[in-house]
Amino acid sequence: MSRTSSSAAGTGPIRLGPRSRAALRPTEAPAVTGGFWYGRRLTNAQAGIPQGPRLLESAGNLHNLRLVAGKAQGAFRGDYPFQDTDVYKWLEAASWQLAQDTVAGRDTTALTAEVDRVITLVAEAQQEDGYLNTWFQSGRGAGRYSDLRWGHELYNAGHLIQAAIAHHRATGRTELLDVACGFADHIGTVFGPPGSGRPIDGFDAHPEVETALAELYRETGDQRHLDLAGYFVDRHGHGLHGHEAYCQDRVPLREADTVEGHAVRQLYLLAAVADLAIETGEESLAAASARLWHAMATTKTHLTGGVGAHHDKEDFGDPYELPTERAYCETCAAIASVQFGWRMALLTGQARYSDLVERTLFNGFLAGMSLDGESWLYVNPLQVRDGYVDGGGDQSSRRTRWFRCACCPPNVMRLLASMEHYLTSTDGRGLQIHQYASGVFHGEAGGAPVDVSVDTEYPWRGRIAVTVERTPGTSWTLSLRIPQWCTEYTVGGVAADAHVDVEDGWLRIHRSWSAGEELLLDLELAPRLVSADPRVDAVRGCVAIERGPLVYCLEQADHPGGGLDDVVIEAGGALTAKERPDLLGGVVTVVGTGYRRSLPEPGWWPYVPAGSPQAPGTPLELVAVPYFAWANRTLGSMRVWLPTS
Ligand code: FUB
Ligand code: ZN
Numbered sequence: 276m277s278r279t280s281s282s283a284a285g286t287g288p289i290r291l292g293p294r295s296r297a298a299l300r301p302t303e304a305p306a307v308t309g310g311f312w313y314g315r316r317l318t319n320a321q322a323g324i325p326q327g328p329r330l331l332e333s334a335g336n337l338h339n340l341r342l343v344a345g346k347a348q349g350a351f352r353g354d355y356p357f358q359d360t361d362v363y364k365w366l367e368a369a370s371w372q373l374a375q376d377t378v379a380g381r382d383t384t385a386l387t388a389e390v391d392r393v394i395t396l397v398a399e400a401q402q403e404d405g406y407l408n409t410w411f412q413s414g415r416g417a418g419r420y421s422d423l424r425w426g427h428e429l430y431n432a433g434h435l436i437q438a439a440i441a442h443h444r445a446t447g448r449t450e451l452l453d454v455a456c457g458f459a460d461h462i463g464t465v466f467g468p469p470g471s472g473r474p475i476d477g478f479d480a481h482p483e484v485e486t487a488l489a490e491l492y493r494e495t496g497d498q499r500h501l502d503l504a505g506y507f508v509d510r511h512g513h514g515l516h517g518h519e520a521y522c523q524d525r526v527p528l529r530e531a532d533t534v535e536g537h538a539v540r541q542l543y544l545l546a547a548v549a550d551l552a553i554e555t556g557e558e559s560l561a562a563a564s565a566r567l568w569h570a571m572a573t574t575k576t577h578l579t580g581g582v583g584a585h586h587d588k589e590d591f592g593d594p595y596e597l598p599t600e601r602a603y604c605e606t607c608a609a610i611a612s613v614q615f616g617w618r619m620a621l622l623t624g625q626a627r628y629s630d631l632v633e634r635t636l637f638n639g640f641l642a643g644m645s646l647d648g649e650s651w652l653y654v655n656p657l658q659v660r661d662g663y664v665d666g667g668g669d670q671s672s673r674r675t676r677w678f679r680c681a682c683c684p685p686n687v688m689r690l691l692a693s694m695e696h697y698l699t700s701t702d703g704r705g706l707q708i709h710q711y712a713s714g715v716f717h718g719e720a721g722g723a724p725v726d727v728s729v730d731t732e733y734p735w736r737g738r739i740a741v742t743v744e745r746t747p748g749t750s751w752t753l754s755l756r757i758p759q760w761c762t763e764y765t766v767g768g769v770a771a772d773a774h775v776d777v778e779d780g781w782l783r784i785h786r787s788w789s790a791g792e793e794l795l796l797d798l799e800l801a802p803r804l805v806s807a808d809p810r811v812d813a814v815r816g817c818v819a820i821e822r823g824p825l826v827y828c829l830e831q832a833d834h835p836g837g838g839l840d841d842v843v844i845e846a847g848g849a850l851t852a853k854e855r856p857d858l859l860g861g862v863v864t865v866v867g868t869g870y871r872r873s874l875p876e877p878g879w880w881p882y883v884p885a886g887s888p889q890a891p892g893t894p895l896e897l898v899a900v901p902y903f904a905w906a907n908r909t910l911g912s913m914r915v916w917l918p919t920s
């Protein structure tokens with residue numbers, strides 16, 4: 276077994292300190308021990324993460340590290356100045372996996388050896404003054420910090436810092452943290468406001484270093500890191516990148532009223548804004564992050580939680596501009612949305628943020644990884660038309676083993692490997708369960724530990740059993756999020772003397788608990804149809820099928836004898852959930868009724884006078900599968916939104 280520090284293994288990507296001003300804190304040492312997410316995380320642990328070093332080797336990322344360390348010959352391999360981040364994201368994922376394995380008492384020898392090998396390469400690539408970027412070090416580009424719009428040097432640094440924090444928290448070891456602190460210190464000598472004596476007043480057009488520096492402050496207690504994060508955030512919107520929205524530079528953050536520009540850039544920046552609001556208590560930052568989250572959730576988020584409406588700049592569209600087949604919904608943007616949303620949940624204590632986190636996790640995020648954990652989607656459209664053939668690769672609706680721009684796969688790995696830390700929180704007066712997964716979770720009430728275990732087959736079944744495992748002799752509050760999609764639920768096992776409140780998405784049960792007490796929350800999971808705000812023109816006249824937190828789609832594979840362009844749903848027809856252990860690794864399908872329209876032969880002109888009679892359709896049983904499981908069979912069409920006529 277490797278050398279580890281078990282106390283470090285208890286904390287995840289966010290560790291708040293005593294001076295952090297958040298309504299809630301992440302809980303320590305959560306463990307997912309069974310059920311849906313356990314299965315997905317096992318696939319990540321057994322198929323996703325182990326293939327990382329091999330893929331990083333064949334894509335050239337590890338070669339690049341050796342190259343700049345003088346231990347390999349040749350040229351830089353790859354097309355991007357952010358190739359190193361694939362290594363860092365993998366290291367972060369592997370570190371969280373080590374933490375999990377340590378908590379579970381599993382053997383970490385093999386993964387530790389791989390991590391150590393890669394960390395050695397990273398450390399050897401670092402320059403004397405702390406700088407580290409294999410693209411620029413190998414002579415690509417015009418030199419250090421010559422291109423803050425595209426160079427990604429600080430974005431690279433951000434992922435290095437996050438990997439190092441994960442490694443330190445998982446293992447108690449400092450090799451990678453030393454590298455990261457060296458780079459962070461170097462950045463602090465280079466960037467600063469006019470008059471600071473530092474040579475560059477600027478920021479990286481791809482945020483990431485900001486949220487990483489905030490966490491490095493939490494890890495080390497070094498105030499300089501938080502100040503640098505604040506400086507970078509403050510410099511957005513003052514024209515250093517030509518006031519370009521793509522670069523998050525159109526307006527100063529505190530004045531912005533909507534999310535815009537490149538979706539991942541926007542949301543990593545907002546994660547940092549939430550971090551800064553938590554650490555500094557600055558009201559205007561808290562207000563801006565809440566305002567921008569609201570603008571995103573109400574007008575710029577697809578049903579799946581995915582964000583990003585344009586392929587060309589990977590960016591947000593206008594309000595309600597939410598196309599289906601051209602939805603971009605990059606997997607990384609879903610991850611960034613989860614990171615931002617979770618920080619907002621901690622900052623405010625409000626359940627709505629975790630509602631969107633849930634939707635995004637189960638749909639827009641999870642679709643990014645294949646069922647076998649070995650291939651990926653970069654973009655996550657809500658429709659693939661009949662006969663649509665794309666060229667494969669990064670912007671494809673086909674799953675691919677790795678991408679030329681491989682930002683998404685290791686990003687999925689790191690979120691899945693650390694996901695237990697996004698499920699529960701404590702406010703010092705009890706425990707809040709934001710997401711339902713079988714496991715063991717720890718909170719705090721009046722300085723004393725409280726432990727609960729959760730047992731559930733969610734999202735397939737709505738029953739969630741929560742057992743109090745450890746409790747002090749005093750009363751405390753167990754808070755259960757009632758999901759936004761849920762209109763009916765029951766709670767069993769509530770003692771007569773409990774004080775029960777329902778407020779703003781939380782069911783709060785306050786009492787002096789006894790160990791062994793069990794609550795049964797039953798969320799009604801009947802399949803339902805949803806429609807969109809009429810301003811979402813792309814799906815006007817359409818409905819989508821949902822069940823619990825899952826968005827459903829039709830796939831061609833379940834509708835032989837034709838495609839899906841001609842399919843119509845009978846909106847008043849019955850919807851029936853069917854357990855299908857034989858399908859897609861075991862799912863619940865939703866069966867509905869509809870028909871195939873008779874489509875006219877294509878003429879020279881695809882329009883006819885409104886109200887022209889339509890030929891009768893052919894009845895069709897519709898079999899909807901969870902969106903996260905699509906694109907795991909033969910290539911074919913897919914659609915989430917279904918026309919009603
Ligand atoms: O620029 C780095 C990453 O590559 C972005 O976050 C992704 O959108 C992709 O463009
Ligand atoms: Zn990506």
